[in-house]
Amino acid sequence: MQRPFWEQSVKIPDKKREEIMRLIADGENLDPLDLGNFYVWIHESFEALGFHPFQQQRFDEYCRSSGDSTSMRIYVGVWVLKLTLR
Numbered sequence: 811m812q813r814p815f816w817e818q819s820v821k822i823p824d825k826k827r828e829e830i831m832r833l834i835a836d837g838e839n840l841d842p843l844d845l846g847n848f849y850v851w852i853h854e855s856f857e858a859l860g861f862h863p864f865q866q867q868r869f870d871e872y873c874r875s876s877g878d879s880t881s882m883r884i885y886v887g888v889w890v891l892k893l894t895l896r
Contacts, residue, residue, distance in 0.1 A: 820861065820862045822861070822895070826858065826861060827895065830858055830859075830891050830894060830895060831895070833851065833854060833855050833858055833891055834888055834891045834892060836851055837851060837884050837887055837888040838888055842880035842881040842884055845880070848883075852873065852874050855869060855887055855891060856869055856870060858891075859890075865893065865894045868890050868893075869887060872887075874887075
């Protein structure tokens with residue numbers, strides 16, 4: 811039986827894995843009141859997920875395009891980035 815598409819693993823290149831790990835660390839230390847760095851982080855994270863369309867779409871819906879508070883968007887964005895590394 812085939813696993814659902816969102817559970818199927820995607821090969822992550824080493825360089826991309828390092829980039830995502832850096833973005834996770836950046837997000838965990840990001841000041842939600844620093845909107846300039848927040849939007850840079852959002853853009854970089856979205857672009858970094860380009861190799862995994864499902865996670866990129868999830869990041870877009872729940873973080874990048876969300877109407878939630880900045881703090882919640884950071885929390886969810888870090889969560890999506892961590893899920894990508896599983």
